[in-house]
Amino acid sequence: MSDLLERLRARGWRLTAQRRVVAEVLNGDHVHLTADEVHARAGERLPEISRATVYNTLNELVTLGEVLEVGTDGRAKRYDPNARTAHQHLVCRVCGTIRDVHPDCDPIAGLAETERFGFDISGVEVTFRGVCPDCQSG
Amino acid sequence: MSDLLERLRARGWRLTAQRRVVAEVLNGDHVHLTADEVHARAGERLPEISRATVYNTLNELVTLGEVLEVGTDGRAKRYDPNARTAHQHLVCRVCGTIRDVHPDCDPIAGLAETERFGFDISGVEVTFRGVCPDCQSG
């Protein structure tokens, strides 16, 4: 459960009609829409919303840390509202479906000191690649 | 050492002048050029090479499995000739520098059966994010 609106309201973020529909459209589990999909779905509820506003809002949400940008495998960025629980992604090589998965352990711990090249490491992204059940039969 | 040309010759890949310069330009350790950088450098040696050819060649190399596409954090894709040794990437959040790092263990093993959603998993990409020594002083 990600309750994005809840969190935004709690932060005192100015909630306009446009921002509300963007947040509503993004909310949920295993949701990973592209900016264009967000624009299309937001447009169903608020026909006049502009692409620029969708992009601006998504970027603000990312900056706030309430939404994650994920797994551009060459195509458009996708946005994941589930930014509060550490998780990784499992992506179907055929159809592009994304599932959230939850690691047992912290992958940062697996990186030896000698392999850090003096970097100050702040995060890690793990993307598992595979073929989903639907695409295996094809 | 990645010896890309060596490997390509061994596979009997038709080695034209254009393909040769692309492969030469890519060769090395910790090399992660964008398609545009490859085009620019290839152009120094073979001025008439076209962008389309560079893209075609890079995509073929990726398909062959001799080169990896990496870490488009919103910017252009980068190409890594070191596709034969399992390794992961460490990316500077400030300047975008990429270093290759070598994990101790196979991260796929860390994904529980119940978290696989029926996928047939074939690979994993791990990207560590941080700030490199040069950018820490800034």
Next chain:
DNA sequence: ACCAAGTTTGGACTTTGTCCAGAACAATAT
């Protein structure tokens, strides 16, 4: 030398995303 197959070219096109100036919209003060 000729043919067939594979490669390269350059330009047009598509997709994804940013930028900007002006219009519209809150929220607050008068």
Next chain:
DNA sequence: ATATTGTTCTGGACAAAGTCCAAACTTGGT
């Protein structure tokens, strides 16, 4: 209620990254 001020939204122009395509060119085999 009205004016003021700062923020947000809009739509269109723009830019970057990459794909597509038909025509021209190479290459290897006979």
